[in-house]
Amino acid sequence: MEQLIINHMSKKYGEKTILDNISMNMEGIYGLLGPNGAGKTTLMRILATLIEPTQGSVTFNGMSWHQKDEIRQKIGYLPQTFSAYKQVRVFECLNHLAILKGIQDKTYRRQHIDKILDQVNLKEQAKSKVKTLSGGMQRRLGIAQALLADPPILIIDEPTAGLDIDERARFRQVLRQIKEGRLIVISTHLAEDISSLAQKIGILKEGQLIYEGFVSDFPAIAKDKVWEKKIDDEELNYMDNDQILSVQEGPDHHVVRFMSKESVKQAYPVQPNIEDTYLFALRGGLDV
Numbered sequence: 001m002e003q004l005i006i007n008h009m010s011k012k013y014g015e016k017t018i019l020d021n022i023s024m025n026m027e028g029i030y031g032l033l034g035p036n037g038a039g040k041t042t043l044m045r046i047l048a049t050l051i052e053p054t055q056g057s058v059t060f061n062g063m064s065w066h067q068k069d070e071i072r073q074k075i076g077y078l079p080q081t082f083s084a085y086k087q088v089r090v091f092e093c094l095n096h097l098a099i100l101k102g103i104q105d106k107t108y109r110r111q112h113i114d115k116i117l118d119q120v121n122l123k124e125q126a127k128s129k130v131k132t133l134s135g136g137m138q139r140r141l142g143i144a145q146a147l148l149a150d151p152p153i154l155i156i157d158e159p160t161a162g163l164d165i166d167e168r169a170r171f172r173q174v175l176r177q178i179k180e181g182r183l184i185v186i187s188t189h190l191a192e193d194i195s196s197l198a199q200k201i202g203i204l205k206e207g208q209l210i211y212e213g214f215v216s217d218f219p220a221i222a223k224d225k226v227w228e229k230k231i232d233d234e235e236l237n238y239m240d241n242d243q244i245l246s247v248q249e250g251p252d253h254h255v256v257r258f259m260s261k262e263s264v265k266q267a268y269p270v271q272p273n274i275e276d277t278y279l280f281a282l283r284g285g286l287d288v
């Protein structure tokens, strides 16, 4: 299985530490979670070999990141803002990028692009101008360009930002279709993006890795610490916002889901889901 190992890596800009001594072991579909400013994009740019870490190392299947030329051939990268040639048609855009990537045989190139368009569900848009695509379709075109060289590693930065619920679901479906034999690293600040997709997650907060593990094991860290309670408006106003995970509003009462390390009167414990657990971890729930 493809494996990317980050070992005691730090990144500083001047005196400012952006990534602080992080070690990660990435495989399968790996979800990199963290709030805005946590350092996700910086980490993704290091993985895409665009910037250098200040300290530490990265290896892919034992190959060092210092072997830049070899590593770059193995990486497909989709940055947060991918701007394709707006005036050209989807097929032409990919055809041009494929030529730049050195795919010379015309027949093979056409078949390869057709296959990729099918995988990212853009076959019907092959002749559409790029500027006419929806936000979700443009992201999928971004995936298509990242797939041209058939890379074993895909680095995808905040792929679902700004997409509506339907486009997010389509995007996830595309990732499921292309995951075979690949390591896919996706950064996001939405736990729902990775809960049904990733096998493993890492959580970054202020440049530090506060959790890494398998998604299936993740909710166990908030076990017995997530509760629900029926409350009215007044009680809701008095609740500590740092405790509240979600609120289901009703006409005369609300059901509030909240975190607490101790039992609370008239509240009942519930099974934490991925979103609950992510908030629990971000709000210091893992601290002893």
Ligand SMILES: Nc1ncnc2c1ncn2[C@@H]1O[C@H](COP(=O)(O)OP(=O)(O)OP(=O)(O)O)[C@@H](O)[C@H]1O
Binding pocket: 013, 016, 018, 034, 035, 036, 037, 038, 039, 040, 041, 042, 043
């Ligand atoms: N070139 C740079 N020089 C100085 N500081 C930087 C530089 N690039 C990023 N930073 C800082 O590093 C921190 C992490 O930024 P980064 O973009 O990696 O976070 P992020 O988790 O991807 O957040 P977002 O989702 O908002 O992009 C921020 O405080 C940012 O201001």
